[in-house]
Amino acid sequence: MRSHDRLRIAIQKSGRLSDPARDLLARAGLQFRESRDRLFCYGESLPIDLLLVRDDDIPGLIAEGVCDLGVVGQNVLEEQAAERLSQGLDAAFKVIKPLGFGRCRLSVAVPNEWDGADLSRLNGKRIATSYPNLLRQWIAEQKLDAEAVLLSGSVEIAPRLGKAEAICDLVSSGATLVANQLKEVAVILQSEAVLAGPAKPFGDERADLAAMLLRRLEGVLSLRASKLVLFQSRRALLPELMKLLPDAELPTVMSLEGRAEEVGVQVLCRSAMTWQRLEDMKRAGASNMLVLPVEQMLA
Ligand code: PRP
Ligand code: ZN
Helix, strand or coil: CCCCCCEEEEEECCCCCHHHHHHHHHHCCCCEECCCCCCEEEECCCCEEEEEECHHHHHHHHHHCCCCEEEEEHHHHHHHHHHHHHCCCCCCEEEEEECCCCCEEEEEEEECCCCCCCHHHHCCCEEEECCHHHHHHHHHHCCCCCEEEECCCCHHHHHHHCCCCEEEEEECCCHHHHHCCEEEEEEEEEECEEEEEECCCCCCCHHHHHHHHHHHHHHHHHHHHCEEEEEEEEHHHHHHHHHHCCCECCCEEEEECCEEEEEEEEEEECCCCCHHHHHHHHHCCCEEEEEEECCCCCC
């Protein structure tokens, strides 16, 4: 039995989610000593250690209590929850917080030459996937009569190999589908990376550590979207301009030397600025706009 005065987080060893997950933990102030086998990394700044594993193993490791928390795609979590449910087991793990990266969707795709997107064409067909449980649920919901064929990798080439007529796989940019002459006909699940943990609360010191980590992650995530926006405008235009800014706090308004009618404005915006918003601001009379990242914040 391992001691419960340290928290153990599992993340993907290598793949789409591993770098952003490490980056997020680093921003939350976690530093690790790399071990030579690169499976277990000892936490140096806090009693929080890292386990580097295959993403598909993360829900099971949480369920078994081998690790306490994990950064994993919602797609993996939901597939394994569906699998456990079909075996009469409870989920044993849950989403604690969506993390805003690794966005993708689980979709059904068919060869480009299928005309139209009528789902009934899937009747009597085989659909290759690494997500058989989510796919079977979807097939049942859609009242289709299709077969889920389990493949552990390279799902996108299954139609060309004659192993299936359609596929159900993750789509991010869509490049894999295009490269394999496939087109999306249905989205089964929207997904992103999440912080996952056990369904039952920790009844020991780990509860405080997990709460602290969560607070820090929330701070990092809200800072990421926040921007400091600077601009100049005629004072009279300010009320209209403020309406164009996303989740703006109260502005600091300064006078401009030698320009009685004009002001310089500094304002914190809590959600993403876009080029579109900047162009709208310009059209409404703002000039010399600057959008700056926020490094740290303490209200
Ligand atoms: C997914 C999926 C596709 C690819 C799609 O694999 O299996 O191969 O990403 O991305 P695209 O739409 O940008 O081309 P992933 O990297 O998640 O690996 P894994 O399924 O083995 O974990
Ligand atoms: Zn995987």
